[in-house]
Structures are given as structure tokens and as C-alpha cells.
Amino acid sequence: MTEQAAFIRTDLVAPRTAPVKTTGVVGFARERLFNSPLNIMMTVAGAILLWLILVPTVKFLFVDAVWTGSDRNACLEANVGRVVGACWPFVQAKFDQFIYGFYPADQRWRVNLTFVLGALLLLPLLIPRAPAKALNSGLFFIAYPVIGFFLLRGGGLKGFAVHWIADLGSGLALSFQEAGGRLASTATAGAPGQVISFLGRLVGWIGDGLALLAWPLAWLRDYIERFHSPLWADFIATAIIVSLLMFVLTGGVRNGWRALFTSIAIFAGTAVVIAVMGLDRGGLPIVDTRAWGGLLVTLVVSVTGIVASMPVGMALALGRRSTIPLIRVFSIAFIEFWRGVPLITVLFFATYMLPLFLPGNFTVDGLVRVLIGIALFAGAYNAEVIRGGLQAVPRGQPEAASALGLSYWKTTGLIVMPQALRHVIPGLVNSFIALFKDTTLVLIVAIFDLLGQLRASFADPNWATPTTLFTGFAFTGIIYFVFCFGMSRYSLFVERRLNAHKNV
Amino acid sequence: MADAPRKPPLRLVARLRRTLGGQAGWAGVVIQILFVAAVVWIGYEIVENARANLQAQRIASGFGFLSNTASFAVSQALIPFSESDTYARVFVVGLLNTLLVSIVGIAIATIIGVAVALGRLSPNWLLARISGGYVELIRNLPLLFQILFWYLAVLATLPNPRQSISLLGSVFLSNRGLVVPNPVPQPSFGVFAVAIAVGIVASLVMRSYARHQLFAKGEKLTIWPFALATLIGLPALAAVMFGAPVKFDMPELKGFNFAGGARVLPEFAALTIALSTYTAAFIAEIVRAGIQSVPKGQMEAGASLGLTRGQTLRQVVIPQAMRVILPPLTNQYLNLTKNSSLAVAIGYPDLFSVFAGTALSQTGQAVEIIALTMGVYLLLSLVTSAIMSFYGWRLNRSLAA
Numbered sequence: 001m002t003e004q005a006a007f008i009r010t011d012l013v014a015p016r017t018a019p020v021k022t023t024g025v026v027g028f029a030r031e032r033l034f035n036s037p038l039n040i041m042m043t044v045a046g047a048i049l050l051w052l053i054l055v056p057t058v059k060f061l062f063v064d065a066v067w068t069g070s071d072r073n074a075c076l077e078a079n080v081g082r083v084v085g086a087c088w089p090f091v092q093a094k095f096d097q098f099i100y101g102f103y104p105a106d107q108r109w110r111v112n113l114t115f116v117l118g119a120l121l122l123l124p125l126l127i128p129r130a131p132a133k134a135l136n137s138g139l140f141f142i143a144y145p146v147i148g149f150f151l152l153r154g155g156g157l158k159g160f161a162v163h164w165i166a167d168l169g170s171g172l173a174l175s176f177q178e179a180g181g182r183l184a185s186t187a188t189a190g191a192p193g194q195v196i197s198f199l200g201r202l203v204g205w206i207g208d209g210l211a212l213l214a215w216p217l218a219w220l221r222d223y224i225e226r227f228h229s230p231l232w233a234d235f236i237a238t239a240i241i242v243s244l245l246m247f248v249l250t251g252g253v254r255n256g257w258r259a260l261f262t263s264i265a266i267f268a269g270t271a272v273v274i275a276v277m278g279l280d281r282g283g284l285p286i287v288d289t290r291a292w293g294g295l296l297v298t299l300v301v302s303v304t305g306i307v308a309s310m311p312v313g314m315a316l317a318l319g320r321r322s323t324i325p326l327i328r329v330f331s332i333a334f335i336e337f338w339r340g341v342p343l344i345t346v347l348f349f350a351t352y353m354l355p356l357f358l359p360g361n362f363t364v365d366g367l368v369r370v371l372i373g374i375a376l377f378a379g380a381y382n383a384e385v386i387r388g389g390l391q392a393v394p395r396g397q398p399e400a401a402s403a404l405g406l407s408y409w410k411t412t413g414l415i416v417m418p419q420a421l422r423h424v425i426p427g428l429v430n431s432f433i434a435l436f437k438d439t440t441l442v443l444i445v446a447i448f449d450l451l452g453q454l455r456a457s458f459a460d461p462n463w464a465t466p467t468t469l470f471t472g473f474a475f476t477g478i479i480y481f482v483f484c485f486g487m488s489r490y491s492l493f494v495e496r497r498l499n500a501h502k503n504v
Numbered sequence: 505m506a507d508a509p510r511k512p513p514l515r516l517v518a519r520l521r522r523t524l525g526g527q528a529g530w531a532g533v534v535i536q537i538l539f540v541a542a543v544v545w546i547g548y549e550i551v552e553n554a555r556a557n558l559q560a561q562r563i564a565s566g567f568g569f570l571s572n573t574a575s576f577a578v579s580q581a582l583i584p585f586s587e588s589d590t591y592a593r594v595f596v597v598g599l600l601n602t603l604l605v606s607i608v609g610i611a612i613a614t615i616i617g618v619a620v621a622l623g624r625l626s627p628n629w630l631l632a633r634i635s636g637g638y639v640e641l642i643r644n645l646p647l648l649f650q651i652l653f654w655y656l657a658v659l660a661t662l663p664n665p666r667q668s669i670s671l672l673g674s675v676f677l678s679n680r681g682l683v684v685p686n687p688v689p690q691p692s693f694g695v696f697a698v699a700i701a702v703g704i705v706a707s708l709v710m711r712s713y714a715r716h717q718l719f720a721k722g723e724k725l726t727i728w729p730f731a732l733a734t735l736i737g738l739p740a741l742a743a744v745m746f747g748a749p750v751k752f753d754m755p756e757l758k759g760f761n762f763a764g765g766a767r768v769l770p771e772f773a774a775l776t777i778a779l780s781t782y783t784a785a786f787i788a789e790i791v792r793a794g795i796q797s798v799p800k801g802q803m804e805a806g807a808s809l810g811l812t813r814g815q816t817l818r819q820v821v822i823p824q825a826m827r828v829i830l831p832p833l834t835n836q837y838l839n840l841t842k843n844s845s846l847a848v849a850i851g852y853p854d855l856f857s858v859f860a861g862t863a864l865s866q867t868g869q870a871v872e873i874i875a876l877t878m879g880v881y882l883l884l885s886l887v888t889s890a891i892m893s894f895y896g897w898r899l900n901r902s903l904a905a
Contacts, residue, residue, distance in 0.1 A: 032629035469660075
């Protein structure tokens, strides 16, 4: 014990200096801003840059801004007596134009209702925990576009599925018969002529066969026409036929009544919509798409583009991975073509060339033409994104499915595609952001979306002030930024959620 | 009784089935026949309708219009162009303007993009935040919005030529665009150009020799002073011996506008600024992701071998990052080229705006003109991606060596 005591020191150790602080504001500044001469220089340069950008921006938008007024005089420096920043009365005066374009003022509730419906359907779809995803997405991707169409454009229905399919079938049969006849009549003497004439007759026979197939439907259509309300008669006929078909195709009594009930429920829902919107009585007054504009057009074009490009993209992605040679080659050529040209040439193509390709008596609305172009263009981009997802699905998954005896379509639809789409949600959201930004290009083919309305509003001499331009750009810029930034944050959130299991 | 063993199918038939129909076999063949029939039918309808519609509208078809006189002026032409020239020449003028804006845009976008990426990766918190803010802001605003902003809001509100902003007394910035001294080639320009070319070739030869020495003997040769000497010395020598290669035509304010000098159109400036800043935001993200994809251990390994930080970056990290960066970077270059067609919104005379815009409205030959324009962009895309994949192939080869 005594030996040990000899090692006990008698004097105090001099206190060490406190360690350099690495937490808190001071530590943070020391660590990340001022730890070396170069870093100090960069910090100073950054601070100056930030000062030069932020201060004038805040001053312009808030401090020097004019908030009320009725015309340009409110925003002129001579009248205000100081430096004038943003001219917010200009935005107030043009606000309706920015949102609705020239949509008739008494009908704008329809636009608002469409926006609200869309938001109500979209929100639960975006929240991962919300229940009934299948029903919700069905409503959003199938029912909502139809309802939105009748809400925004107006107009009613004259016939239903029986009517349309009968028309389509007899039209197809007729064009086959015509083409066959023409081919047969061009035939000349000799062996090649005989082959051509035989081919022509063959095509004609196919047409005859199609006509024979379409005949019962055509008869049903003509019978329905004689009812007091052809639409409802057609609707009931369609409901009965489709429900019975669903019932039989899903295995009848053996597999339970579920398919029948689903089908009847869908038709009942459709009937309610038709009745509520009065589609059988001519519907809402028609608002021509030329009167649409502003944010309305921006949203219509982007939402339609997103919804319509998904099936196009999925089909092309599957086609590109197909083992059937011609289908694969066609898909590759199609995708590469649309991805190799600028969107604006696609829009010009849709605006100027599409009408030439359709029969002379058949006109397509300008907005619809643009929508077709955008759907094909975005579809090609989505196809590549989805293809990445398809490649990420392990090979064992389709192999296991085929070991269980599932067909190609069941394997794809139930096993491969859902997994692939889950993988590529972030990529798809990115391509939707690109699509949303690209909708601005429609202004070049004279469709006035938000940016188009902004540009048109600059021409108004009532509001010609030095700051009008900057105010307008600031306002629309904020709208675009909110939409795009929101989407990109959502995609990050989804990405993190999908990868959650990897980082734990 | 056991089943008799079945004969294997004929080798030839099985192979034929596989080539013609893929995994679907004969069903695949039937699907292909139906598919071709449908495509042929749609194609027939399209051609037939187009013919009928064009006849009804009395629009000529064929490419004969290319040799007709265009009779409109173009505000910027890199080759001599007058109103009596043909549509074919309009096409060439537009194409050259598109190429000019793309090349200048790609160069600036790459510089800004790399700078912003380095800023975002910098240990300095403030710089990283500013770079991040730039990327977020620029990426989330539509490109057309930005082009119109630069053109309508920034460049159009610059002062008129009389009050123009002057830099160094020879560069003037006003609402008529940027006026800079115009270099006029003198007779000795040819010799000067040859001297530059020789300098470049000599430097490349030295570089490849140095690399060879490095890989063969492990000697590290310092070549940059020699390369710099040949690159600057040879042209300087040529200039001293044969006289100055270019003389500058200085701009002067005369009346309400500038005389002399070369004018950069405000449309060109707006388009280039918007395209390069927009694409730079995407390039920055690509470069950042590429650099971050190289494992930290590579840097540490370089340091443990005694390489300096700069050497490790140049010889170890960047070549590996380039492999990740290159394919998406190619896409961004292509996007910039394709996006230059937005020039039509502000009236810069690029291929799309003079050819698919003015020429189309004058001749009405939509099919030919749009097909030709789409074909050019398609070709540009294919050529660019071919060049980039060649570069990628070389890079991979040198990494494998």
C-alpha cells in the first residue's frame, strides 16, 4: 500500500485548453465557412453574391412594390414619387386571364370544379397510407378525364358503346371492301395481275366477313334508335352485354359473382354521372377550346399528356423487350424517332401534318392535335424509363410466374409490370416535370397556356410600365416553380420510401 | 407400358421458328403478319388522305421548291445571303445558325455546369448552398419561360445605343444587342492558322509520348511548358514574320446606331444565355453525381501512393467519374441542340424558325419541310451520340489498358 502511495501525485495538472468547438453556430462557422484562407475567400465572395441577388429581389417584390391601383398610372415612378418595384395591380387585373384564359366568366365554376375534383382525387393517391389505391387510381386515370372533358367542354352524348362499336365495325368493314375492290380493279392481265386481283378479292372477303360480324350490333343500334331515349336504351343494352360477358369470361358461377357486381357497380356509377351532368339532355353549354387558356390549358395539356403517355410508354417498353423481331424493331425505331426530334417539331407536325393525314371531312380540334403529339412524344420518353424498370425486375420473377403456369399477359400484368413501375416512380415523376415544363411550347402553335397569356398581357397598353414585365415573370415563375418543385420533392420522398429497406 | 420416346423436333424447323417468331414461336409469326398488315393499312390510309387533301388545297408536292427564290431576309447569316437566294440556301443558313448557337451554348454550359458542380461539392457551406439554389431554381422553371425572360425582360430593357453600357471603350451593350470589335482576316491569316494547327498537333504528339513514357518506364515527363511554348510561340513567330493576322474593325457610335464592329443579335444573346444556364443546371447535377460515384477509397489510395491531390484527381478520380458522366452528358448536349429550336419564340433565325417557320408559311409545303427539319435534328442526334460513344469507347479502352 505504501509503495502505491508513492505514485500519487501531489500537485495539480495544469488544465488543458478546451477543445475546439465543433457544434453550435460558432463551431459550424469555424468548420464549414472559415477553416482556411481559401475558404474564407469563398465565403466572402458567396456572401457578396448572395447580397447582390437577394437584396434587390426582396426590395423589388415587397419593399418597393405597389399593391393597389387600377391602371398603369399607379405604377409609374412619376406618380408614386419613389422607385417602383413590382406592379402587383397588374397581376390582380390579369389574374382571371392567367388562370382561365378567355373562358366565359359565368362558366368559370366549371373550371374550378374540375380543379377541385382533380385535387380531391390526386391527394389520396399521393399519400402512401391512404386506402383503396386501386379504386382511387381507376377514378383518377379513367373516370376523371372523361368527367373533366364534359365539364370543361360541355355538350352531351347521343349514343353509347353499342352505337360507337357498331359504327366503328361497319366503317372498318366498308374500308376493307373498298380497298379490296380498288386493288382488284387495278389488276392487269398476266400472272401478276391475277395474283393482285386474287389478293384484292381476298381483302374484299375479309371486309364481307367483318360486315357479317358487325351486323348484329348494327341491327341492335338501329333497333335502339327507335326508343324514346336512345342513349339510355343503348346504355342499358351495353350494361347487360358487358356484364354478361364479364360474368362468362371470368368463369361464371364457378368463380363467384364478384366480376358481375364490379361491372354493375361501374355502370351504375356511370349512369349517376350521366344523369347528374345531364349528358342525355345535351349537357352543359359548349365552350370551344379556343376560349380556353392560362393555367387551365397548362394543366389540361400536362395532365392529359401524363395520363395518355403512360399506356403508350408501357406498350413501347414491352415492345422493345419483346422477342418477336418486327415488333421490337418497330418499337426501337418509334422510340428513337420521337426522342431524336425536338418537341416543337412534333407540335408543328401535329398542327400542320396531322390534318393532312385524316380524311377531308374529319377535322380535329387544335388542342386535341397538340395533345396527340405530346402523348406520343412523352410516351417515347416514358418507354425508356419503364424499360429501365423492367430490366430491374429479377429474372426469377417471370420465371417463377411461368413455372406456375401463368400466361405472358398475366405474368406481365400481375408480376413484372407492377414491380417495374414501383422501381421507376422517381424517374416517371422526373419525366412528368419535364412534360409540365414543356407544355409551355404550345404557345408557339398559338395555344395560350399560362406563359402564352403572360406574353399576351404584355401587349396591353393600359399596363405598360417599366416594371410590368418583371412583375409578370415573377408571378408566373412562382407558379411554375411551385408545381415543379413540389413534384420533385414528392419524387425524392417516394425514392426515400422505396429505398427505406436498404439504408436501415 | 412405357410411353414411346418422342422425337426431338427438327433442328431446322425449331431454329426457323425461333428466328421468325422469337419466344412466341408460330404465334409470333402470326402476330407479326397481323402487325405488318395493320401498319400497311394505316400507312395506306395516311398516304391516300394526304394525297387527296393536298390536291384539294392545290399544294404542290416534292422537293422542287428548294430551288425557288425565297425572297425574304434573314437577320443573321454566317454565309452571304440575299433575298434572291433559294430555299435551299435558307436551309443552309438556318442550319449554320443552329449549329453556331448549339456549339457556343454547349461550351458555356459545360463551363458553368462544371463550376456549379464543384461549388456544390465544395466544403464551403455557403458556396454549396448557393450552387444548390441555382440548380433548383433553374431546373424548376420552363426553358421557354427563361428564354422569354432574358429576351423580353432583361435584354429589351437595356438602354438604347446612345446610353449603351460600354466595356473598355470597344464593347457596347445596348437594346440592339452586343457590339464587339470585328476581326477582319489579313493576308497572313493562312500562315497564322497553319502555325496554330502545327502547335496543336505538336502538343498532342508530346502528350502521347509522355503517356507512353509514363506507362512504359514509369517516368513522369513535364511537358506543359513545351506545349505552351509551341502553342503560343509558333503563332507569335508567324505573326511577327508575316504581319498581324487580323485587324480589328472598331465599333463607333454614329447617329442612333453603331457603325463598324460585329453585332451579336439580342436574340442570339438571349437564346445562348438561356440555353447555357438551363443546360448547365442539369450538367452540374450529372457531374456531381459522377464525382460522388467514385469511392472515397480511390482518393485515399492515391494519397497513400504519394500522389498529390491534383494528380489523384486528374489521373484517378476524373477518368473514373467520366465513365459515369459521359452518357447523360451526351444527352444534355443533344437536348441543348434540340432546344435551340425554341429560337422561333423570339425570332432568332435558326433552322426551325427560318425553315419550318417562314419558308413553311410561304410555300405551304408542310410535309416536305417538316420532314426535312425533323430529319436534320434526327441526324444531329445520331451524329452527336456516335461521337460521344466513340469517345466513351476510347476512354474505356484507355482505362482497361
